[in-house]
Amino acid sequence: MTSNASLDRLIRRVSAQVRRRRIEHYAIRGLFWASLPAVALLVLKGGLGPFGVPAAAGVLVVGVLFGALWGALKRTTRADAARLADRAFGLEDRVATALEWGERADRTPLVDALVADASARVESLPARTIVRRIVPREARFLPVPVLIALTLTLAPALPLPSPRLPDLTPGGADEEKEQRTGGGLLEERSKPEARERLRPPAFEEREFQARSGASAASTAGDLSAVFKDTSLASQRPDFNSFLKRGDERLKMLEQVDRLPDLASDFTASQYKMVFRKSKALTGGTRPDQISPQKLKELLEEMERLGRKGGNWSGDVGEGMEALEGGQTDRAMEAMQKALDKMRAQEDAQRSGKGLRGGRDNERGGASRDRRGEGGGAGEGEDFGEGEGLMPGKGKSSSPKGEASRRLQATPYDVGVEGESRRGRKDGYDTNMTGRGGPMASRLHYLGVIGQYRKLMEDAITREAVPRDYHAQIKDYFQALDER
Amino acid sequence: MTDDGRVREFVTAFEGLRAEVEKVIVGHREIINHVLIGMFAGGHVLLEGVPGLGKTLLVKTLSESLELSFSRIQFTPDLMPADIIGTNIIVEDAEARKHFQFQQGPLFAHIVLADEINRATPKTQSALLEGMQESSVTVGGVSRPLPAPFFVLATQNPIEMEGTYPLPEAQLDRFLLKLRVRYPAIEELNAIIDRTTQSRHVAVERVMSGAKVVAFRELIREVPVAAHVRDFASGVVMATHPQWADAPDLTRRFVRYGASPRGAQALILGAKVRALAEGRYNVSLDDLKALVAPALRHRVILNFEGEAEGIDVDTLLGQIVDTVQASTTHAREPFVR
Numbered sequence: 052m053t054s055n056a057s058l059d060r061l062i063r064r065v066s067a068q069v070r071r072r073r074i075e076h077y078a079i080r081g082l083f084w085a086s087l088p089a090v091a092l093l094v095l096k097g098g099l100g101p102f103g104v105p106a107a108a109g110v111l112v113v114g115v116l117f118g119a120l121w122g123a124l125k126r127t128t129r130a131d132a133a134r135l136a137d138r139a140f141g142l143e144d145r146v147a148t149a150l151e152w153g154e155r156a157d158r159t160p161l162v163d164a165l166v167a168d169a170s171a172r173v174e175s176l177p178a179r180t181i182v183r184r185i186v187p188r189e190a191r192f193l194p195v196p197v198l199i200a201l202t203l204t205l206a207p208a209l210p211l212p213s214p215r216l217p218d219l220t221p222g223g224a225d226e227e228k229e230q231r232t233g234g235g236l237l238e239e240r241s242k243p244e245a246r247e248r249l250r251p252p253a254f255e256e257r258e259f260q261a262r263s264g265a266s267a268a269s270t271a272g273d274l275s276a277v278f279k280d281t282s283l284a285s286q287r288p289d290f291n292s293f294l295k296r297g298d299e300r301l302k303m304l305e306q307v308d309r310l311p312d313l314a315s316d317f318t319a320s321q322y323k324m325v326f327r328k329s330k331a332l333t334g335g336t337r338p339d340q341i342s343p344q345k346l347k348e349l350l351e352e353m354e355r356l357g358r359k360g361g362n363w364s365g366d367v368g369e370g371m372e373a374l375e376g377g378q379t380d381r382a383m384e385a386m387q388k389a390l391d392k393m394r395a396q397e398d399a400q401r402s403g404k405g406l407r408g409g410r411d412n413e414r415g416g417a418s419r420d421r422r423g424e425g426g427g428a429g430e431g432e433d434f435g436e437g438e439g440l441m442p443g444k445g446k447s448s449s450p451k452g453e454a455s456r457r458l459q460a461t462p463y464d465v466g467v468e469g470e471s472r473r474g475r476k477d478g479y480d481t482n483m484t485g486r487g488g489p490m491a492s493r494l495h496y497l498g499v500i501g502q503y504r505k506l507m508e509d510a511i512t513r514e515a516v517p518r519d520y521h522a523q524i525k526d527y528f529q530a531l532d533e534r
Numbered sequence: 535m536t537d538d539g540r541v542r543e544f545v546t547a548f549e550g551l552r553a554e555v556e557k558v559i560v561g562h563r564e565i566i567n568h569v570l571i572g573m574f575a576g577g578h579v580l581l582e583g584v585p586g587l588g589k590t591l592l593v594k595t596l597s598e599s600l601e602l603s604f605s606r607i608q609f610t611p612d613l614m615p616a617d618i619i620g621t622n623i624i625v626e627d628a629e630a631r632k633h634f635q636f637q638q639g640p641l642f643a644h645i646v647l648a649d650e651i652n653r654a655t656p657k658t659q660s661a662l663l664e665g666m667q668e669s670s671v672t673v674g675g676v677s678r679p680l681p682a683p684f685f686v687l688a689t690q691n692p693i694e695m696e697g698t699y700p701l702p703e704a705q706l707d708r709f710l711l712k713l714r715v716r717y718p719a720i721e722e723l724n725a726i727i728d729r730t731t732q733s734r735h736v737a738v739e740r741v742m743s744g745a746k747v748v749a750f751r752e753l754i755r756e757v758p759v760a761a762h763v764r765d766f767a768s769g770v771v772m773a774t775h776p777q778w779a780d781a782p783d784l785t786r787r788f789v790r791y792g793a794s795p796r797g798a799q800a801l802i803l804g805a806k807v808r809a810l811a812e813g814r815y816n817v818s819l820d821d822l823k824a825l826v827a828p829a830l831r832h833r834v835i836l837n838f839e840g841e842a843e844g845i846d847v848d849t850l851l852g853q854i855v856d857t858v859q860a861s862t863t864h865a866r867e868p869f870v871r
Contacts, residue, residue, distance in 0.1 A: 134762065143814060143816075143818035144760055144763060144818040145815075148758055148759070148760040148763070148816035149816070151758075152760070152816075158758065159758060160756060161756045161758060161815050162758050162815075164538045164541065164815050165815035167538075168814075
């Protein structure tokens with residue numbers, strides 16, 4: 052073992068310097084990171100009372116101490132210290148090599164000379180600090196939190212936001228105003244204006260006068276009057292009246308009995324709803340497997356729907372019995388029969404309604420009577436299996452028949468009762484000729500035709516309308532839209 | 535003699551030898567040092583430079599200052615291996631009996647000057663391979679040792695490439711160091727003019743025997759190397775390999791093949807000689823840095839992009855050294871680790 056006291060002393064000296072620099076380094080870092088919570092504590096000084104500033108100072112002290120402790124506890128290897136000394140004193144790796152080879156068993160004879168040489172050089176070294184100070188990056192930003200902390204310490208406590216919600220009621224606002232008697236004149240003058248601006252919008256009751264040129268069919272109190280008001284264009288903008296008018300128009304549109312029943316005819320069908328559920332019976336991991344529980348629920352629902360005038364209760368009852376007996380196939384057949392009857396009944400209803408206006412419902416009885424005289428299938432009539440209603444033709448051998456053939460058979464397949472008159476349609480009637488001609492519309496034609504057309508396009512897109520019908524429907528609306 | 539005494543003797547001998555060479559060679563202190571380093575490290579040195587820079591004169595002067603046999607081989611395209619190594623010839627003894635006798639070639643000398651080595655064919659160049667690596671040659675199935683110390687100093691001209699045969703990588707790898715002889719500075723040129731155009735005769739003395747050279751070679755190998763210094767040498771050599779995972783971007787871009795393990799050996803051995811020549815008992819990082827270029831420049835093969843971009847291998851090696859030094863943990867301050 053070739054050990055030398057001077058080399059050991061040098062290593063200890065360098066290690067101590069390294070430790071001291073580390074303590075400085077990590078203490079500064081600790082001070083920076085501790086200054087952040089200290090600033091937070093000083094911000095909350097008002098809430099903490101007299102403990103705010105001491106707590107912040109305590110956090111700073113703890114941060115510095117923790118950093119210093121961390122730096123003091125880090126180890127410095129002898130090799131590191133030796134290399135540091137070699138570099139600092141220009142010893143050309145003598146100390147590091149001597150320390151490393153002096154402890155090795157396979158050291159060469161030259162190692163002893165090396166250790167002696169290194170020791171001699173080390174003893175002649177001046178005792179100076181060789182480990183330079185490395186300022187941590189955090190030190191550049193340290194003045195910021197320190198200055199903030201000093202400012203917050205010297206400044207009065209910041210007002211903290213109250214946890215109570217502001218009282219927005221008029222009385223509460225008055226009380227608050229009374230409490231703020233110490234406010235300046237400017238504040239007192241500006242407050243009423245501000246409050247007036249913030250007043251919630253009051254809906255005005257306005258008289259909607261009929262526009263000049265309105266037809267005689269337009270009567271006072273009619274909701275359709277809201278569509279006739281064109282005063283928005285001439286008056287200055289009034290948001291409240293605009294809201295009210297829009298609201299009333301929406302209400303008007305909600306009165307579905309006054310509008311053609313496009314949505315109910317083609318989208319909200321009971322049959323379709325039940326049909327979808329019947330399709331869902333064959334879900335799951337095995338598509339060919341039917342859930343008896345789901346089938347039972349469906350049959351129960353169909354039975355409930357049948358109580359409102361349906362003619363499929365018998366089939367549903369039959370299906371329930373078969374299901375209780377464990378005969379799923381028979382239950383499915385019965386359900387299918389009931390479903391066919393449900394569809395036939397809805398087709399019958401739709402053929403009598405078509406795209407007629409809302410008032411058709413009111414005169415529906417007369418229309419039905421007329422169709423009934425013509426020998427057509429009446430509403431509520433039970434169709435047998437495989438039978439259906441062919442619009443305008445009564446019973447058919449197939450449920451609906453081929454669409455193209457039916458179109459050729461009658462132009463009124465979808466219930467177009469009127470024919471649009473050519474020319475500009477700026478009045479309030481639909482300018483219909485034919486059967487619908489004498490019937491005066493109570494709706495603003497130009498106001499609702501766009502909505503109807505949109506409903507039509509949605510229905511064509513969403514529902515299973517046969518392709519042969521598309522052009523006919525669009526032509527119909529195109530004719531209505533001519534100006 | 536104590537170890538300290540042996541080292542002092544080496545330093546004296548080294549400086550004496552250098553002084554003898556410098557009697558004839560003006561300037562080129564670094565080249566002379568590196569030639570001596572190559573010789574004491576037990577390797578061979580390739581001198582590259584344009585004609586007229588004193589390469590041959592340097593080697594000749596060195597041989598004159600050593601008590602060693604010296605032979606000069608002028609490499610030409612028609613030179614054959616047997617012309618270098620030697621061959622078996624039929625001789626007649628006193629009783630008129632004829633038999634084969636090995637006639638030694640010029641390779642059988644302590645110091646061999648292979649002048650313009652790149653003018654010989656690869657076949658002849660390869661005749662040197664065994665002698666340079668094994669210090670022996672095989673002729674007629676008989677291996678014959680070369681005299682110790684055996685030291686090849688080769689020269690080549692880098693610009694006159696017509697009719698030359700560039701040394702293959704395997705041959706280049708046998709050279710411990712490759713030295714680039716540059717033009718002298720104006721003061722050195724003036725000294726050369728004064729020294730060579732006057733009637734003054736310079737006598738070079740023999741200051742070292744072959745046995746001393748061999749003994750010093752043994753001493754060289756005892757010089758200790760610290761682990762971090764050895765790691766640095768390994769790191770530099772590995773950093774010349776583009777396939778290495780931590781290779782610098784420059785290496786990946788411009789280098790086709792990196793240095794072989796012989797490069798690392800050359801680095802350490804050369805650094806040991808340099809350390810001992812400076813009277814130091816250990817190898818320092820500075821020794822390694824000083825030897826990186828001569829020890830590795832002929833072992834790093836540039837790729838096409840490197841050749842096309844005109845990359846200087848010395849510059850590339852310098853940047854590799856900087857990269858390796860910056861990436862090693864020893865370069866960082868220990869107390870922030």
